[in-house]
Amino acid sequence: MTNKLNLKNLTKSEEDYLKALFQLLIEDDSGKVGNNQLADYLKVSPASTNNMIKKLKAKKYVVSEKYGKLELTEEGKSIAVRLIRKHRLWETFLCNYLNFSWDEVHEVAEQLEHIKSQKLVNELDRFMDFPSKDPHGEVIPNADGEYFVLPKITLSSLEEGAVCQLVSVNDASVTFLKYVSEIGLALSSEIKVLEVREFDSSIRIQFNQVEETVTRKFADNVFVKVI
């Protein structure tokens, strides 16, 4: 089955479900994703996801047994990766050429990723000279759907004294991204973990000669590389 056939005839909803399932499957390293989990993630009812999963199973994009966990077929994964590629290329374009800030791009990219034109995405890629990462630090899959999945180490998982570099951030919350920028953090920032407070799991960090206290919830959304 060719790539061209892959991206055909899917509705916006079908695409969003496949992408969501793919994201959950790589996030949850347990490798198990259930119906209600998917419903939570997409902010729809479990009945809605159950119904859509049936359609996607009939179309051979999803495999699962009744009451069992959800899996993607190779074709399902392929569609999801191409959507992620489009999403991240558009975010990059909006940031680098159209004066969007990193907190403004996700919502618009959620729409743009559903535009059906192989040529559009590949030409956009070429126009930007094949960028490797999006504005949030995420790797952009290439035209063949190949890409490195960076191991996601959260800032919150580090011990006191650890020194790391900011690799990527969760892109879905506008307020979180604005907050990151405001305190002066950016991709590649070098961060030292000064103290992890037992009482509320808040973390005292240092970066660019600045000290800040951030919550556990904040640190959960910051991904780092230990150095």
Add this chain to the structure above:
Amino acid sequence: MTNKLNLKNLTKSEEDYLKALFQLLIEDDSGKVGNNQLADYLKVSPASTNNMIKKLKAKKYVVSEKYGKLELTEEGKSIAVRLIRKHRLWETFLCNYLNFSWDEVHEVAEQLEHIKSQKLVNELDRFMDFPSKDPHGEVIPNADGEYFVLPKITLSSLEEGAVCQLVSVNDASVTFLKYVSEIGLALSSEIKVLEVREFDSSIRIQFNQVEETVTRKFADNVFVKVI
């Protein structure tokens, strides 16, 4: 009512119907557009247009009496013009930056025009340094929805001996646009009408030291300025 409120909450279908009605109202200089005409144009059944027109009347974008002709309110026109602006800006971007040919852009722009982001369209406009015309020679409305409607004089309406300049072409047919390019015609080409044949209304024209015979149907889709 502000512009921001204007573009909100409309479905892709509602937008397409408003744009189609607007286009028909300026094309048909009689100023009268009926339900079946709209259905023809959108390639849906008269029942479908009738149903949608009811919704658009309820939302105050369309005005008409039962069995009467269709009209747009100021708000309806405003939405249509903004869609046309987006459509033409995207076509221009695809042609000038992403290596699309003028016969490839319309279909993709039909999708892109429905992306909801005021900032996106205005930044795209700025990025291209506020282009005034799209790849087919059509005027692009500015951010306030202002633009000149060029009088549409078809090549087919000219008399023998007339000399004119190609101003714009109908953008909806891929095969037509390819044909125009192939014979060597382009925007601004100077065309002389050598002969109008009574038998089948075919026209012998001259441009760039070339002579060609074109059909009435061809000449109906070529818009010119007499010089």
Add this chain to the structure above:
DNA sequence: TTAATTTGTTAGTCATAACTAACTTTTTTA
């Protein structure tokens, strides 16, 4: 190991937007 809780499924409803078939009104033509 039984009971409670969580997870997943089914049935039935609603909104959107398409369709066909049948009907009504308006316009045209004979």
Add this chain to the structure above:
DNA sequence: TAAAAAAGTTAGTTATGACTAACAAATTAA
């Protein structure tokens, strides 16, 4: 001006993708 044709409307159907409420299965806790 009466009949025919065209234009417009209505009713009823289908598909998609949401929802709630009720129910069943699987998991967890007592």
